[in-house]
Structures are given as structure tokens and as C-alpha cells.
Amino acid sequence: MKRILFLVVLTLAAAFVAADVTYTFQGTNWSDAAKEKVLTNGKAFLKEPAFFRIDFSESTNPLMGTGTSLVSKDGQTLYLINPKEKTYSKFDLEEMLKAAGGMMQAMGGMMDIKIENPKATQKRGTQDATIAGFPASHYIVESSYAMKVKVLFMKTNTQVTTRRDLWYTEAFPIGVKDYFQVRSIKSGFGELDKLIELETLKIPGVLLKSKSVSESKDEKGKMTKSYDEFEITAWEKASLGADLFEVPAGYKEVPLLGIPAEEGSEGQEQENPLKNLFK
Numbered sequence: 594m595k596r597i598l599f600l601v602v603l604t605l606a607a608a609f610v611a612a613d614v615t616y617t618f619q620g621t622n623w624s625d626a627a628k629e630k631v632l633t634n635g636k637a638f639l640k641e642p643a644f645f646r647i648d649f650s651e652s653t654n655p656l657m658g659t660g661t662s663l664v665s666k667d668g669q670t671l672y673l674i675n676p677k678e679k680t681y682s683k684f685d686l687e688e689m690l691k692a693a694g695g696m697m698q699a700m701g702g703m704m705d706i707k708i709e710n711p712k713a714t715q716k717r718g719t720q721d722a723t724i725a726g727f728p729a730s731h732y733i734v735e736s737s738y739a740m741k742v743k744v745l746f747m748k749t750n751t752q753v754t755t756r757r758d759l760w761y762t763e764a765f766p767i768g769v770k771d772y773f774q775v776r777s778i779k780s781g782f783g784e785l786d787k788l789i790e791l792e793t794l795k796i797p798g799v800l801l802k803s804k805s806v807s808e809s810k811d812e813k814g815k816m817t818k819s820y821d822e823f824e825i826t827a828w829e830k831a832s833l834g835a836d837l838f839e840v841p842a843g844y845k846e847v848p849l850l851g852i853p854a855e856e857g858s859e860g861q862e863q864e865n866p867l868k869n870l871f872k
Contacts, residue, residue: 613640614767616725616828624819633657638831639767643668644838656849664838672840673849681840682849711738715794722760724801725825729760732796755807761798766830801825 620633635649647663657663662674663684671684718731734757742749805821 613638613831613833614828615639615831615833617826618824619826620821620823622819622821625817629653638833638837640833640835640838644833644835646838664840666838674840674844676841678847679841679844680847681844682847684849705741705743707741709739709741712736715796718758720758722802724760724762725828727762727764727801729762729801730798732759732761733757734759734794750812752810753807755805757803757805759794759796759800760802761796762801763798765799765801765828767799 615636615638617636618634621630622633623630631653632651633649633654634651635647638644638646638648644666645664645668649657649659649661652659652661657673660675660677662676663671664674665671673682673684675681713734713736715732715734718733720731722729722731735755736757737752737754740751740753742751800823802824803822807819809817809819
């Protein structure tokens with residue numbers, strides 16, 4: 594789930610743009626425990642006033658694989674397109690978070706999750722750079738929290754610390770903002786919302802590059818590290834047709850991650866939307 598959030602936050606274009614632009618990006622995620630890196634490379638297309646499309650040219654992301662695309666005509670409602678299967682799915686980040694929160698609440702006495710002492714600090718760094726031809730200001734964001742999980746008679750206590758090095762520019766030719774810059778979202782589950790709050794940044798401009806290192810230490814002192822990297826590598830102005838941002842005719846709508854449509858038969862109990870997420 595965190596990997597999905599990371600990618601969407603970095604690529605959402607949620608503001609009106611003043612020109613047609615394309616840019617390429619590279620993303621990588623890995624951990625000490627993982628055997629392989631998760632790659633998410635591709636190209637974004639942005640058209641005024643608020644159209645955007647992201648094509649994933651090379652991706653081992655379990656949700657957004659190679660050849661898939663995200664499209665939007667208003668910068669807020671997204672659709673995930675799979676040309677190989679000729680299908681599309683509505684991609685609603687806020688609904689996914691609410692479903693995750695609902696699942697945690699529904700588990701009730703079986704599982705209890707507590708997030709304690711969430712903290713985050715943000716400061717200017719000293720490694721300003723030129724990235725993709727733009728002057729980029731360096732920021733450092735450090736966060737930490739303790740997560741206590743109780744499943745039946747088993748308890749775990751994990752301390753998580755994260756350092757993010759971020760490079761933002763205010764010289765990018767379009768106004769791209771990430772999801773958390775333009776709206777405040779809530780899952781409805783207080784403990785999860787504490788983690789969402791840690792992702793909310795107040796940095797002006799467009800994110801060009803990021804490097805993140807997270808350390809998780811359990812009560813026995815065992816340490817696991819995970820890493821995320823993202824960078825916009827090149828950009829150019831373009832002239833883009835509106836049809837590039839449409840869901841192709843004839844494609845079948847399917848649920849995302851096994852999430853059923855909101856509508857159901859009258860009186861029929863709805864399944865938890867994220868029941869297949871962790872299989």
C-alpha cells in the first residue's frame with residue numbers, strides 16, 4: 594500500500610497547467626529483505642487545463658505494471674488502463690485509504706493497531722542542485738513513530754524512522770502539485786490518519802527528485818531498511834491531442850485490486866473493498 598501511495602503522490606498533476614508538457618521519470622523501491630528492486634519508470638503527458646496521462650514503460654509495481662497507464666481529464670479522477678487485458682479501473686486514492694481504514698476498524702478485537710509519538714520535522718538542506726535543467730532547492734524531512742500491533746495473543750512493537758531528501762523547483766513551466774498539497778484526505782481510522790499526516794508537506798514548487806531511507810527496529814533490536822528513489826529525468830513542451838487522455842472505446846471496467854463497485858443489490862451486504870489487497 595505504501596508503494597502505491599508513494600507513486601501516486603509523486604505523479605499526480607492536480608493543478609491547472611498553462612501549456613502541454615511531457616516528462617520522463619524513474620522510480621525505484623527496495624529493502625534489505627527484498628530479493629529484487631521494484632521499478633516504476635515511465636513518461637507523463639500534461640495538457641491544459643488539467644489533463645494528464647502517465648505511461649509505465651518499465652514497471653515491476655504489482656498494481657501499475659509495464660504497459661499500463663493512468664489517465665485523467667480533471668486532475669482528480671483517475672483511471673488505470675490495461676491495454677493487454679483491454680480493461681480499465683477507477684483509481685481513487687481517498688477511497689482506497691478509507692477502505693483500508695474500514696478494514697482495520699472491522700477487525701476489532703482480532704487486531705489492534707496503535708501509532709504513538711508521530712513526529713516530523715522539515716528544514717532546508719545544503720545540497721541545492723540542477724535537475725532536468727531546473728534549479729532545485731534541497732529539503733530534508735525526518736519523521737518517526739512507534740507502531741504497536743496486537744493480533745490475538747501476539748504483540749509487536751516497532752520503531753520507524755524515515756529521512757527524506759527532496760529537491761523542489763519553482764521554475765517548472767507548469768503548476769504540478771501532489772495529492773497532499775491540494776487537499777486534506779482522511780481514512781476515517783485515526784491511527785492510519787496519523788501516518789497520512791506525516792506524508793503532508795508544505796514545500797513550494799514541483800518535486801523533481803527524492804531519496805528516502807526508512808529504518809524499522811523491532812523490540813528485539815532487529816533492523817530492516819527500505820529505500821525509495823524518484824527523479825524527473827527530462828522534459829519538453831509538446832502539442833497533445835485530447836484523445837490521449839480518454840479511456841479507449843470498448844474497454845471493460847473491472848474492479849481495482851478486487852475492489853467491487855460501490856453499487857450493490859438492495860439489501861445485499863457489501864464485501865470489504867480491500868479483502869484481496871494483502872493476498
